[in-house]
Amino acid sequence: MKHDTLNTLKKFKIGKKEAHFYSLPALGASLGIDISRLPMSIRIVLESVLRNCDGKKVTESHIRELAAWKPNSKRELEIPFVVARVVLQDFTGVPLLADLAAMRAVAKKMGKEAKAIEPLVPVDLVVDHSVMIDYFGTKDALDLNMKVEFSRNKERYQFLKWGMQAFDTFGVVPPGFGIVHQINLEYLARGVHHDKKHDVYYPDSLVGTDSHTTMINGIGVVGWGVGGIEAEAGMLGQPVYFLTPDVVGVELTGELRGGVTATDLVLTITELLRKEKVVGKFVEFCGPGTAKLSVTDRATIGNMAPEYGATMGFFPVDHRTIEYFKGTGRTKDEVHALEAYFKAQEMFGVPNAADINFTKVVKLDLGSVVPSLAGPKRPQDRIEIGDVKKTFKKLYAKPIADNGFNQPAAKLSKAFTTATGKTLHNGDILIAGITSCTNTSNPSVMLAAGLLAKKAVKAGLKVPAHVKTSLAPGSRVVTEYLERAGLLPYLDQLGFDVAAYGCTTCIGNAGDLAADFNQAIIDNDLICAAVLSGNRNFEARIHPNLKANFLASPPLVVAYALAGNMMRDLMTEPVGEGKHGPVYLGDIWPTAKEVEKLMHFAMDPKVFRSNYAKVEKKPGKLWQNIEGVTGDVYDWPLSTYIAEPPFFDDFTMEPKPMPAVRGARTLGIFGDSVTTDHISPAGSINETSPAGQWLLAHGVQKADFNSYGSRRGNHEIMMRGTFANVRIKNLMIPARPDGSRVEGGQTLMQPSGEQVSIYDAAMQYVATGIPTVVFGGEEYGTGSSRDWAAKGTQLLGVKAVVARSFERIHRSNLVGMGVLPLQFKGHDNAQSLGLTGEETFDVEGLESGIVPQQDVTLVIHHPNGSSQRIAVLLRIDTPIEVDYYQHGGILPFVLRQLIAA
Numbered sequence: 001m002k003h004d005t006l007n008t009l010k011k012f013k014i015g016k017k018e019a020h021f022y023s024l025p026a027l028g029a030s031l032g033i034d035i036s037r038l039p040m041s042i043r044i045v046l047e048s049v050l051r052n053c054d055g056k057k058v059t060e061s062h063i064r065e066l067a068a069w070k071p072n073s074k075r076e077l078e079i080p081f082v083v084a085r086v087v088l089q090d091f092t093g094v095p096l097l098a099d100l101a102a103m104r105a106v107a108k109k110m111g112k113e114a115k116a117i118e119p120l121v122p123v124d125l126v127v128d129h130s131v132m133i134d135y136f137g138t139k140d141a142l143d144l145n146m147k148v149e150f151s152r153n154k155e156r157y158q159f160l161k162w163g164m165q166a167f168d169t170f171g172v173v174p175p176g177f178g179i180v181h182q183i184n185l186e187y188l189a190r191g192v193h194h195d196k197k198h199d200v201y202y203p204d205s206l207v208g209t210d211s212h213t214t215m216i217n218g219i220g221v222v223g224w225g226v227g228g229i230e231a232e233a234g235m236l237g238q239p240v241y242f243l244t245p246d247v248v249g250v251e252l253t254g255e256l257r258g259g260v261t262a263t264d265l266v267l268t269i270t271e272l273l274r275k276e277k278v279v280g281k282f283v284e285f286c287g288p289g290t291a292k293l294s295v296t297d298r299a300t301i302g303n304m305a306p307e308y309g310a311t312m313g314f315f316p317v318d319h320r321t322i323e324y325f326k327g328t329g330r331t332k333d334e335v336h337a338l339e340a341y342f343k344a345q346e347m348f349g350v351p352n353a354a355d356i357n358f359t360k361v362v363k364l365d366l367g368s369v370v371p372s373l374a375g376p377k378r379p380q381d382r383i384e385i386g387d388v389k390k391t392f393k394k395l396y397a398k399p400i401a402d403n404g405f406n407q408p409a410a411k412l413s414k415a416f417t418t419a420t421g422k423t424l425h426n427g428d429i430l431i432a433g434i435t436s437c438t439n440t441s442n443p444s445v446m447l448a449a450g451l452l453a454k455k456a457v458k459a460g461l462k463v464p465a466h467v468k469t470s471l472a473p474g475s476r477v478v479t480e481y482l483e484r485a486g487l488l489p490y491l492d493q494l495g496f497d498v499a500a501y502g503c504t505t506c507i508g509n510a511g512d513l514a515a516d517f518n519q520a521i522i523d524n525d526l527i528c529a530a531v532l533s534g535n536r537n538f539e540a541r542i543h544p545n546l547k548a549n550f551l552a553s554p555p556l557v558v559a560y561a562l563a564g565n566m567m568r569d570l571m572t573e574p575v576g577e578g579k580h581g582p583v584y585l586g587d588i589w590p591t592a593k594e595v596e597k598l599m600h601f602a603m604d605p606k607v608f609r610s611n612y613a614k615v616e617k618k619p620g621k622l623w624q625n626i627e628g629v630t631g632d633v634y635d636w637p638l639s640t641y642i643a644e645p646p647f648f649d650d651f652t653m654e655p656k657p658m659p660a661v662r663g664a665r666t667l668g669i670f671g672d673s674v675t676t677d678h679i680s681p682a683g684s685i686n687e688t689s690p691a692g693q694w695l696l697a698h699g700v701q702k703a704d705f706n707s708y709g710s711r712r713g714n715h716e717i718m719m720r721g722t723f724a725n726v727r728i729k730n731l732m733i734p735a736r737p738d739g740s741r742v743e744g745g746q747t748l749m750q751p752s753g754e755q756v757s758i759y760d761a762a763m764q765y766v767a768t769g770i771p772t773v774v775f776g777g778e779e780y781g782t783g784s785s786r787d788w789a790a791k792g793t794q795l796l797g798v799k800a801v802v803a804r805s806f807e808r809i810h811r812s813n814l815v816g817m818g819v820l821p822l823q824f825k826g827h828d829n830a831q832s833l834g835l836t837g838e839e840t841f842d843v844e845g846l847e848s849g850i851v852p853q854q855d856v857t858l859v860i861h862h863p864n865g866s867s868q869r870i871a872v873l874l875r876i877d878t879p880i881e882v883d884y885y886q887h888g889g890i891l892p893f894v895l896r897q898l899i900a901a
Helices: 024-031 040-051 060-067 090-109 141-152 154-166 180-188 211-219 228-235 262-276 288-292 295-303 319-327 332-344 385-397 443-459 476-484 488-493 515-524 554-563 592-601 605-617 690-697 715-721 758-767 788-795 808-816 879-886 890-900
Strands: 009-014 017-022 078-081 085-089 123-126 170-173 192-195 200-203 205-208 222-225 240-243 247-253 282-286 312-314 360-365 372-374 382-384 415-417 423-425 429-434 468-471 529-532 548-551 576-578 581-583 665-669 746-749 754-757 772-775 798-803 820-824 840-844 855-861 867-874
Touching (some): 024 040, 024 060, 040 060, 040 200, 040 205, 040 222, 040 282, 040 312, 090 228, 180 605, 200 332, 205 228, 211 319, 247 262, 247 288, 262 295, 262 360, 295 319, 295 443, 319 605, 382 385, 415 515, 429 554, 443 488, 665 840, 754 758, 788 798, 788 808, 808 820, 808 890
Parallel strands (some): 085 123, 085 205, 123 170, 205 222, 529 548, 665 772
Antiparallel strands (some): 009 017, 746 754
16 A cells, blocks of 8 residues: 655656655655665665555564664564565476465365465566476487477476466466576566556565575665575565574675686685675675676676575666666666666665675675686685696595595596496596576676687587587577677587576586496496586586586686596696697687677667567467466376375364474484585486385386476475485484495484485384484585475474574575474584484473574483483574464465465
8 A cells, every 4th residue: 555654755757757656765864864874785675664564564663673774783673575576486486386276275175265365476487497408419409308398397387377377466487488587687677666556666676486586686686585485475465574684795896807707706706705604694795896897797696695695695776787777678668767766765876885884894806806616516615727627636535524525546547438438537527518597697708608619619629529518598598699699600519509498407407427427437436527607516416426516607618628627727738639739728718808899799679579578479389289277276187296285284274283392303414514405306316216216106217207306396206305315414324434424315213223215214203103303514404495495304204403504595494384493502513412313302492482593402312311401592583483383384374364364
């Protein structure tokens, strides 16, 4: 409703036209506060709180408290943030749609109107996670991969088509258009929205069910990734609640040197900010160096906020933002409204650090950034390009505890012959992928990759036969400008033909390696590599048999594909042998001037408008031929892809008391940096795993398994896949004599001590009514937003996760699924307490009610009969999370509200 709280409803001009907005300068005058000293990101959230003030969910006290934000106060204020829209990708969006369908089924059973379950804010789902690189290095790779994609995912796409007709505010961008975050940047984002009914303008904001939603921060949009369960609540009328954050200012000065890319910059920032411990904080870029960065460079940096741990990496709106909106084909009215609105709010332009009251300021001179890669296991482990060879050699023999591979040094240079007579070496690059939202959205690095390919081809260089190459642009626009710039044929000649429009290699959809390569790697424990222009390189993410994975800029991906092995120092050794002798990286590396000369091809408004007009008018025959069921309520046809989720099986209007945690057994004890990939893998399904066995038992052949990600609409697969990553190490299982650990989702069943799969143990505990707990180290749940990491944990019967620290989204998701996140205090951890998994546990201190962030007691009952009591911090952080937990999770909480309305 339109209101004039604190005398803030004002008018501003868009050209000659007048319109209304909720004025932050007017709010500052009413409250006697200098709003201009607040961080820009806080101001945008404040505008939402002000505009959505209804006296119930959002009150005047919320406005006053947030307006009085102090840079270093204790963070106790819970902000109700009403977003303008929600963005989904298909891996997270399909299970979300399944939850909505199940909620409609519950409403119908209870005699309520099924349409009461309806998104109250616009929702866009982009299908980008399904396509795999089965075909590569050929002109018809794109066509073949898309046909296979539609064949594999027909049941999922039929379900999405049902959703499109069942819900009024649910739109789908079909497969083959690109990656959700690039499409969001180029097409979905509006800059400012116009409520025509009340003639009120307001800034774009969103949450997305993918951690890299933060890419949108590059154009001044406040938004970040949440789990699907939290996004669902936001769609259905709940504000997104979060604690008032610290805001770290990153002051950029100077400018990037020639030959240094935005990828090098973001890897440097990721390393820097991980050390600054910005987890759960807003990061806001400022200073003269920031003002010089292109919007696409800013988007690259915003994209990797999950890798440096921040809630978001925000860039203000300025003249470069306006240029980008014009170049990507937004209408004149939209562009004029964007500029006029932010000027009226006195928020146009990049401030200096001294202009804003930041919690802390971190400085970086752009001139200090050098060409780099990151790896082999984490994005924050940056390596200067001249140190890659020696780092690989060191890590080859180092213990796994030191991020190494624990291999005998004498084996490093040995050659191995495969079953078909091919030769493999340690360090061989078997996958080279130009992929992911982080880099394929940025014309400067994509054009640089094309220029490097052109120079390499002319020098006579070729990619070795063992390297699987692929190019998966973030949108069709990229292919268009590479073609118009005359660079696509050279990429094709090196095997970087366009193979798909989607996430592909970055999320483990690289397709398989040759069978003899897989066997040789397994038989000889080879450390082979992938080099990709992605944002994540966690163990087993890219391919289960590739243990060394490196992140690099697109031109460096091409260079390393040509080199073929990580043991070649590209700063001192030739990339390869050309037609006139050795060719060095400096011979083929494009200059900044060469890239700049071609940039005009990348920002053609007509191309953007023409491309995105096809989303509704010409989505392609493959999509048009998909037929979905109709009606307001889904009828759940038999499928191994889509199944009615069990989260509402025992639903009642009154929540049941949460069961006390007593006599709990340990399901797993894990170390530091356990990712959501470890907890809920997205890649291939092993036929010997519980999920693989279930599929075989249901008549699905190994060739048709598809991936965990594609089967997220079926809880039977996903709960069996929880903790089933082939690289996860359960410390309950004793180390081998050489110190190495058993890998894969195994545990020791108690009290027998029998080694079984985590899934089988969990089901035995559930059947006998025994609750379970999981222990973790630092950064538990880092990585993708992946709501199934929490959903699967809950379905396995886990009542509490106890860790040294939690990554933001996963902690929130655990609460949203009714699982207690408990954080060790001081120096306590599973190792210091001597936990083996033979103990039983009680959680005490919640009997008289829950207070956010209270201390509770973990009682440890040792097998010798002794007991130990330690204080742990309850990471239910806000009052609304208390409600969610007491209702058994966020979904039952919201469903009760909707049905009661």
